[in-house]
Amino acid sequence: MEASKEVLLNIKNLHKNFGDRGVLKGIDLVLHKGEVLVILGPSGCGKSTLLRCVNGLEKTNQGDIIFQGKSIYDKDIKMREIRQKIGMVFQSYDLFAHMTVIENILLGPMKSQKREKEEVLALARMLLEKVGLGDRENSYPRELSGGQKQRVAIVRSLCMNPDIILFDEVTAALDPEMVREVLEVILNLAKQGMTMMIVTHEMNFAKSVADRIIFMDEGVIVEESSPTEFFENPKTERAKQFLNKFEY
Amino acid sequence: MQSLGPKVIIDNLPLLLDGLGNTLLIAFISMIISIATGFLFGILRTSKNKLLKLITDIYLEAFRIVPIMVWLFIMYFFVPRALGISVSGEFAAITIFVMWGTAEMGDIVRGALESLPKSQLEAGLSVGLSRSQLFIYIQLPQAIKRIVPGAISLSTRMIKTTSLVVLIGVIDIIKRGQQVIERTKEAFWIYGFLFVVFFIICYPLSISSKKLEEKWAN
């Protein structure tokens, strides 16, 4: 699906330090509605930190993040209202261990968005069915495989009806045979026009899902291009080196 | 009567310190013996023998369920009559504290030994160590980091529990305090002083136990 020209997210000159060490050193980035942005880069380049900043999980040192035309740091804006519109899926799935699948999914929509149970339940069941977990709504997280847990985590995020979802290396902790089932769910979301920012190490997946790729290293965006261009004809030396590591 | 205030403590300090000496001596002797017997008990408790496990479980539970106060009474009032011997309060106290200390120390030792990952033992076996070599070179050096903080914390419990010996007629620091109070009626200052004395003794121990535990956590 072609991305519209409506700007959803605008990151301006973002800086983030851990102690003395700069992790993000001036990130500028625009994301349009319906666009799928994949962020690549070696570990420690700051890509996960960037996602965490967008969801307000990290305080930033300088710069601004404009979401739907308003700064998320604006005093009048409540971070948790922003978070209801920005979904996030983590590497460690982090289903709530003491709740069943369906309880995990209902918690956010019912408690923080105060939506009707029937409506959310119907949506949740529909989405669980779609990701192939229609029969597991009463299971506890410990009874699920890693791939199943991650699919539940994605459904949990989707049920909030977010305007954008952030995926932080969601397949990194999975056994290889479970990676596919999770990536397929994300690919389907892309086809439906969901706006997404994805940090991943799966190059083939990146190639097929991305509308645009940014390559980060040492806290800055080194390269920004279309997937075909990036994978077939990287402009910078650092990107070439990075891609070489994935070919054997 | 004119109140003496805190001066009562200074006036009677030698008497109080004499009682404190007795208190600490009982705790110290009990703890030293408990460490030795507790090690043996702890090793016994790691045994796979079901009967041995049951017996040691019951022994430990006996002290977890029946208060030390009651055990002191049994040792001081019942045992002498049953066996037709005479037992001093000090002897009764040390005997019970050692029996209790053995159980608790044993549980600390067992916990420490069992906390080691199985792979450590398997790695030891794979390089051809015998069971006793395994214990001396692999298990003990790693377990000791868990045992020491636990043992220190047990010794603070032991010192605090030693306060009970006054109830079976031992002349400890509390008894000395009571004697002073009988004479001077300065209960507030004397019990306040006892409170502070126990704190001054136990606090450094519990802090060092906590610090060591944190330091050796990984």
Place this chain on the structure above:
Amino acid sequence: MNFEFIQKVIPMYVKAAYVTLYVGFLGIMLAVIIGLICCFISYFRVKGLNRIIKIYIELSRNTPLLVQIFFLYFGLPQLGLKLSGTVCGVIGLGFLGGSYFSESFRSGLEAVSKSQIETGLSIGLNRWQLIRYVILPQAFSISIPQIAANFIFLLKETSILAAIAIPELVFTAKTLIGLYYKTNEALLLLTAGYLVLILPFSIIFRILERRVRHAEFGS
């Protein structure tokens, strides 16, 4: 062993057991309340109060209950504050147990992983909802073994209240020994009394612990 005597004094022990439970429960309730307050203050690092709580916890954990209650029962009247034995006993248990419960609750709270909290934030829960639906349920099940241990510990500590003449089990046994010299019978009933009181709790807690652990985290 004189069974006639045992039969005669059993009602006294039943009454004493009731006193033990009554004072014990009140003390434990006070300890839980103190523990909750202290735990929240130290978990959220409330300025000023946090320091006081730390001092209290160290004082409470590093002094014997016997000295604490002697101070309350014999020491305070000198300042004109006269409290009954039962009140002293309950306050003493609360003062002692408060620090134990506080530490147990706090270790449970701190064991809830940062990523579970972040996930809660990322679905837009507010601070209170996060505590109510994510942190507390998990912290509680982590703390259960310690809470149970504290409960039994404090119930046993009531035995020390005999020293300020609260007519609980130990005091009753001591009185009977003094009155009738029936040491064997008195001590047998005393030991049996604690077995009957504490063993059921010990067993119930063990089952509960296993069940909660299993329900929430498996294995």
